Amino acid sequence: MSSIFKTIEHSCDFCVVGGGLAGTIAALAAARNGAKVVLIQDRPMLGGNSSSEIRMWVRGARGPYNRETGILSEFEEENIYRNPTLVPTLWDSVLFGKIKENKNITLLLNASCLDAQCDGNTIKSVTAWQLTTYTWQKVTAKYFADCSGDSVLAPLTGAKYRIGREGNDEFNETIGPKVADEKVMGMSILLQSRETDHPVPFIPPEWANVYEKDEDFAIIPYLKSQHSTFRNHTVGTNGCNLWWMELGGLGPAIENTEETRDELMKVAFGIWDHIKNREDHGFDNWELEWIGFLPGKRESVRYIGEHVLTQNDIAAGGNFDDIVAYGGWPMDDHSPKGFLANGEDDEPSGFYRAPSPYGIPYRSLFSGNIDNLFFAGRNISATHAALSSTRVMGTCSLLGQAMGTAAAICNQKNILPKQLKGDLIKILQQTLIYDGVFIPGIKREIPEKTKAANINISEEAREILLNGVERPRGDEEQNSVIIDKGDALIFNYASPVEIKELRIMFDPDYNRMSVSPNIKNRVFAQKLHTGLDFVPLKVPATIVKTFEVYADNKLVYSSDNNYHALARIPLGISACEFSIKFIDTWGSEKVTLFACELI
Numbered sequence: 234m235s236s237i238f239k240t241i242e243h244s245c246d247f248c249v250v251g252g253g254l255a256g257t258i259a260a261l262a263a264a265r266n267g268a269k270v271v272l273i274q275d276r277p278m279l280g281g282n283s284s285s286e287i288r289m290w291v292r293g294a295r296g297p298y299n300r301e302t303g304i305l306s307e308f309e310e311e312n313i314y315r316n317p318t319l320v321p322t323l324w325d326s327v328l329f330g331k332i333k334e335n336k337n338i339t340l341l342l343n344a345s346c347l348d349a350q351c352d353g354n355t356i357k358s359v360t361a362w363q364l365t366t367y368t369w370q371k372v373t374a375k376y377f378a379d380c381s382g383d384s385v386l387a388p389l390t391g392a393k394y395r396i397g398r399e400g401n402d403e404f405n406e407t408i409g410p411k412v413a414d415e416k417v418m419g420m421s422i423l424l425q426s427r428e429t430d431h432p433v434p435f436i437p438p439e440w441a442n443v444y445e446k447d448e449d450f451a452i453i454p455y456l457k458s459q460h461s462t463f464r465n466h467t468v469g470t471n472g473c474n475l476w477w478m479e480l481g482g483l484g485p486a487i488e489n490t491e492e493t494r495d496e497l498m499k500v501a502f503g504i505w506d507h508i509k510n511r512e513d514h515g516f517d518n519w520e521l522e523w524i525g526f527l528p529g530k531r532e533s534v535r536y537i538g539e540h541v542l543t544q545n546d547i548a549a550g551g552n553f554d555d556i557v558a559y560g561g562w563p564m565d566d567h568s569p570k571g572f573l574a575n576g577e578d579d580e581p582s583g584f585y586r587a588p589s590p591y592g593i594p595y596r597s598l599f600s601g602n603i604d605n606l607f608f609a610g611r612n613i614s615a616t617h618a619a620l621s622s623t624r625v626m627g628t629c630s631l632l633g634q635a636m637g638t639a640a641a642i643c644n645q646k647n648i649l650p651k652q653l654k655g656d657l658i659k660i661l662q663q664t665l666i667y668d669g670v671f672i673p674g675i676k677r678e679i680p681e682k683t684k685a686a687n688i689n690i691s692e693e694a695r696e697i698l699l700n701g702v703e704r705p706r707g708d709e710e711q712n713s714v715i716i717d718k719g720d721a722l723i724f725n726y727a728s729p730v731e732i733k734e735l736r737i738m739f740d741p742d743y744n745r746m747s748v749s750p751n752i753k754n755r756v757f758a759q760k761l762h763t764g765l766d767f768v769p770l771k772v773p774a775t776i777v778k779t780f781e782v783y784a785d786n787k788l789v790y791s792s793d794n795n796y797h798a799l800a801r802i803p804l805g806i807s808a809c810e811f812s813i814k815f816i817d818t819w820g821s822e823k824v825t826l827f828a829c830e831l832i
C-alpha cells in the first residue's frame with residue numbers, strides 16, 4: 234500500500250483477523266498446538282461482544298451439564314478466581330493475559346484489517362492499519378482465519394458469502410421469510426447500573442427519547458408466545474440486561490452502524506430516564522454507571538463453506554461425521570425491526586426449540602472457494618435460521634477452538650483446510666478432547682499407558698474413569714470416580730514406565746451451583762446490574778486446590794492453589810508407581826474425578 238506511513242512486516246503460519254471470543258480462542262488453540270500466530274484486533278481489548286466495551290454476557294448450550302469446556306472454561310475459571318466481583322475490564326485482562334503469555338502469538342491491538350493480497354484463490358497476506366502507532370501492519374501467512382464477525386476478508390478476497398435471510402424454500406426451512414431478503418438481526422448497546430444506599434437523581438440529555446409509560450415497551454400478543462413475554466426493564470443483580478434495545482436490522486448490515494448507534498443512544502438514555510423518572514419502578518437508589526458507545530452486532534455477513542448448516546441440521550441433532558463443536562441455544566430469531574416491532578403487522582421474533590447439544594461440522598468452518606481461509610464465530614457457513622442459534626458466544630468459542638486446532642493440524646501436515654478429512658478428522662476430534670473440549674458422541678481414546686496400569690480402585694470405578702466421557706451423563710447415571718480428600722489414586726506397573734504427562738479432569742461444577750447464589754452469574758461469570766445483594770463469586774467448590782504427585786514415593790509435583798478443572802502436568806519421569814494424592818478442594822467434602830490419565 235503506497236503511503237508515507239511505515240509498514241511493519243510479520244510472517245507466521247496462521248493469521249487471525251478479529252479478536253472476539255471466537256478469534257481469541259482460535260489464536261490460542263492454534264498457538265498451543267504449535268502454530269506461529271498473529272492475531273489482529275481492531276479494538277483496544279479482546280473479547281468482542283463480551284468485552285468491557287459491549288458487555289454482552291456469554292451464553293451457550295442450554296440444559297444441565299452442557300456447559301462448554303476447553304479454553305472458554307479456562308478463561309471463566311481464571312475470571313472467577315481473579316475477578317470475583319466481576320469488574321468488566323478485568324475480564325478483558327484475563328483474555329489479554331492468556332494471549333500475551335503465549336510466545337507463539339503476536340497480538341496486534343488497535344489494528345483494523347482493510348486489505349488482502351491474493352494469488353488466485355490463495356490469500357498471501359493481509360494489511361491492517363494500527364491507529365495507535367500510525368503504521369501499516371502487513372501479515373504474511375500460510376493460513377488465515379476471519380473471526381471479524383463482519384467477514385471483512387470476504388469482499389477483500391472474493392470468498393463467497395451471504396447477507397440476510399434465506400427464503401424458506403432454499404433450504405426447506407420454516408424460520409425466516411418465504412422470499413430471501415437482506416434483513417438481519419439488529420445491533421444493541423447495553424447499559425449497566427449499580428445500587429447505592431442513597432437516592433441518585435438522573436437528568437437525561439435533551440436528545441434522549443421519552444418513554445412516559447410502561448406500555449411504550451409493550452409487546453404485541455404474537456411475541457408473547459414466541460419470544461420474551463415482555464420487554465423487561467427490571468434492573469438488579471438478577472435483572473434484565475436490556476438486550477432488546479435493538480435496531481439496525483433492516484439493513485444494510487454494516488454500513489448503517491454509526492447511524493444506528495446514534496439512534497440506540499437516544500433509546501438507551503430514554504429507557505434509563507423512564508426507569509428512574511417515570512412510572513414507579515423503585516430504582517431511586519440506582520445510578521447509571523456505564524453505557525456502551527460501541528454497538529454489539531448480532532449478524533452481518535456469513536461465509537459460504539463446504540457445508541451450510543441449516544435449521545434442519547440443528548433440529549436433527551447435527552449428527553455429522555466431522556462434528557467438531559456443538560450448540561444448544563434455541564433458534565432465537567429476532568425481528569429485523571427489533572425494538573420497533575410493536576405493531577400487529579410486524580414480523581415476529583421467534584424462539585424455536587433446538588436440541589441441546591447438537592453437533593456442528595468442521596466443513597462449516599472453511600471457505601468453499603478460497604483455499605486457505607478459515608472462519609469461526611457469528612460468520613460461519615450457516616443459514617440465517619441456524620445462525621440464530623450458533624451465534625451465542627459459548628458456541629462461538631467452541632467453533633474458535635475447533636477451527637484454530639484444525640489450522641494447527643493443517644500446518645503440521647502441510648495441507649489445505651479442505652484436505653483435513655477422514656482419519657485427520659479423528660485426530661482433530663481427539664486433540665480437541667485432549668484439550669478439554671466435549672464433543673457429543675465422541676469419546677476420548679484412553680492413552681495406552683493409562684490402560685496398562687493397575688489402579689487402586691474397583692473394577693467398576695476403573696471402567697468409569699477410563700470410559701472417555703469427561704462430564705456427567707445425566708442426574709441418574711454416575712460418571713465420575715469419587716474419593717475422600719487425603720486419599721490417593723495409585724497407578725502401578727510391573728516395571729518402570731516413562732510418563733510424559735499427568736492429565737486430570739476435575740469436576741468444574743458444570744452447573745456452577747457452588748459459584749454464586751445468583752442464577753445469572755451461574756450462567757457465566759460476567760456482571761450485570763449490581764444490586765446491594767451482589768455476592769462475590771467463589772471458585773467451584775468441586776475443583777481440587779491442593780494435590781501432590783509421587784513417582785516411586787518421591788514427590789515430583791505439588792500444587793497448593795489449583796483453580797482449573799483441567800490439569801495437565803508435564804512429568805518426563807520413569808517409575809513403577811505413580812501416586813496422586815488429592816489433599817483439599819475449594820469446598821467440597823469429596824474429590825470428584827472425570828479423568829485421571831498417565832500419558
Ligand SMILES: Cc1cc2nc3c(=O)[nH]c(=O)nc-3n(C[C@H](O)[C@H](O)[C@H](O)COP(=O)(O)OP(=O)(O)OC[C@H]3O[C@@H](n4cnc5c(N)ncnc54)[C@H](O)[C@@H]3O)c2cc1C
Pocket residue numbers: 250251252253254255256273274275276280281282283289290291292293344345346347380381382383385419420421422476528529530531609610611612624625626627629
Ligand atoms: C446485543 C446483543 C445481545 C446478544 N446476546 C447474547 C447473549 O446473551 N449471550 C451470548 O452468548 N451471545 C449473545 N449475542 C451474540 C454474540 O454476542 C455474538 O454472536 C458473538 O459475539 C459473536 O462472536 P464473534 O467472536 O464471532 O464476534 P464478535 O464478538 O463480534 O467479535 C469480532 C471482533 O472482530 C473485530 N473486528 C471486526 N472487523 C475487524 C477488522 N477489519 N480488523 C480487525 N478486527 C476486526 C471486532 O471489533 C470484534 O471485536 C448477542 C449479541 C448482541 C449484539
